[in-house]
Structure formats: structure tokens, C-alpha cells
Amino acid sequence: xxxxxxxxIRMFEWTRxxxxxxxxQAGNARVTRMYFNAQGNKCGVADGEGFLSIWQVNQxxxxxxxxxxxxxxxxxxxxxxxxxxxxxxxxxGQSNDNRNVCLWDTLVSSGNSLIHAFTCHDHGAxxxxxxxxxxxLISGGRKGYICIFDIRQRQILFTFQAHESAVKALALDPxxxxxxxxxxx
Numbered sequence: 001x002x003x004x005x006x007x008x009i010r011m012f013e014w015t016r017x018x019x020x021x022x023x024x025q026a027g028n029a030r031v032t033r034m035y036f037n038a039q040g041n042k043c044g045v046a047d048g049e050g051f052l053s054i055w056q057v058n059q060x061x062x063x064x065x066x067x068x069x070x071x072x073x074x075x076x077x078x079x080x081x082x083x084x085x086x087x088x089x090x091x092x093g094q095s096n097d098n099r100n101v102c103l104w105d106t107l108v109s110s111g112n113s114l115i116h117a118f119t120c121h122d123h124g125a126x127x128x129x130x131x132x133x134x135x136x137l138i139s140g141g142r143k144g145y146i147c148i149f150d151i152r153q154r155q156i157l158f159t160f161q162a163h164e165s166a167v168k169a170l171a172l173d174p175x176x177x178x179x180x181x182x183x184x185x
Contacts, residue, residue, distance in 0.1 A: 001043055003031025009045055011057070022063060023055050033079045037086040044089070046077040052091055054106065070110045072102055073124075081130040081137070083151070088115075090151070092139050094124025101125050101139050103151060116154045120147045129170040129179065138179055140167025146181060 003009050007028030010019040029049035036043050036057070044054045050073040053066035072080075073093030080091045089104045099117035106113065121141030129138045136157070137149040144163035149156055163183035172179045 001034055001036065003034045003045055005030045007031060007047065009034070011043070021061075023066070024053075025063070032077060035080070035082065037082040039086065042082075042086055044080060044082065046072075046080050046091065046093070048076050050074055050077050050093060050095075052077050052080055052089065052104075054089075068106055068110075070104075070113065072104065073100070075124070078124065078126050079128040081128050083130055083132075090128060090130060090137050092121075092125035092128040094142075098122065100141070101128070101137065101147065101149065103154070118147070118149060118156060120156060120159070121145060126166050126168060127170045129172050131172055131176045131179075133176045138170055138172070140170055140181060142166045144183060 001011050006026035008026040009023040011021045013020055029047040032048055033046040041057050042054055043057055046052050050071045052072045053069040055066045072091040073095040075094040077091050077093040083090055087107050091102050098119045100121045101118040103115040104113045105115050123142040125139045125141050127140040135152050139147045144161050146160055146162045147156055148158040162181045165184040167181050168184050169182035
């Protein structure tokens with residue numbers, strides 16, 4: 001799956017030089033992040049205008065429409081994570097009201113899909129990591145802060161400054177004992 005600065009989204013197969021499908025043409029908002037869900041039957045794409053769109057992967061049409069597309073953040077959606085069986089999604093980004101990390105239910109109508117919004121990360125959240133064993137979300141912000149959220153209790157557990165500049169990457173070890181951060185500096 002590829003996403004570009006021009007907003008295009010294309011899917012390829014290893015053994016074929018041509019694209020299998022073009023989910024979105026050039027001329028849209030820049031792609032900020034994309035993932036397949038754990039089952040591999042859906043792909044999600046976050047973009048620079050605050051939207052998250054999700055497609056079924058087994059599309060046969062050349063220009064399929066997303067089955068779900070909604071604006072998660074008022075400025076940009078920078079990252080997201082599929083939670084559990086992909087019906088719950090967490091997003092990070094930048095919103096005018098500082099609700100920069102959100103939980104969404106994809107099985108209800110878009111008007112009711114926001115489960116919880118965390119007010120955190122002045123100037124926006126840049127990256128997000130889900131820790132399934134502990135049911136935690138870890139987010140990094142533009143000012144170098146890390147926030148750790150308990151998604152069961154829907155509360156912030158910890159906040160600390162890890163860097164002097166924007167957090168650009170988060171990685172979690174498989175046992176979920178440690179996580180590492182990378183910054184713009």
C-alpha cells in the first residue's frame with residue numbers, strides 16, 4: 001500500500017509491476033499514515049485535512065470508495081491505530097479544541113462514533129502506538145511530550161517530556177515492557 005504527498009493511494013502485489021487498485025487519485029490531501037488491520041482485510045488512511053478513511057481491501061473496482069470516511073481532527077490526522085477487531089480506532093492529530101487523541105467506534109453512525117476525546121498535546125499529537133496487552137495508547141506530541149492513556153478507563157495515566165522537539169516515531173517491544181521514542185532533533 002502506498003500513499004503520497006499528492007494524496008494518491010495505490011495498492012500493489014509483490015509479483016506484479018502494475019497497481020492492483022487505486023483507492024484515491026492525486027489531488028487530495030497529503031497522506032500522513034496508512035495501515036492494514038490485523039486481519040488484512042481493511043486498510044486505513046489518515047490525511048493532512050484531518051480525515052480518516054477505511055477501505056475493504058478485496059475491491060474489484062478500479063476506483064473504490066471508502067466504506068468509512070470522517071473528519072477526526074479539525075486540522076490534521078497524523079496517525080491512527082486499529083484497536084481490537086478493527087471496529088475501534090484511535091487517532092492522533094491536531095484539533096482547534098486540543099482534543100488531539102480520540103477513540104472512535106466504526107460500527108455506529110459518524111455523528112455518534114466519537115467514544116472519547118483526550119485533551120492533550122498543545123499544538124497536536126504526531127504519533128500513536130497501541131499496546132494491546134495492557135490496553136494502553138502511547139502518543140507523542142509536537143512539543144516533545146509523551147502521554148500514556150488507559151483506554152478501558154478512558155483516562156491519561158502519565159505525561160512527561162521525552163524530547164525538546166516533536167516526537168516523530170514510537171516503537172513498542174513485543175512483550176510491551178519497553179517503548180522507544182524518536183524525535184525531530
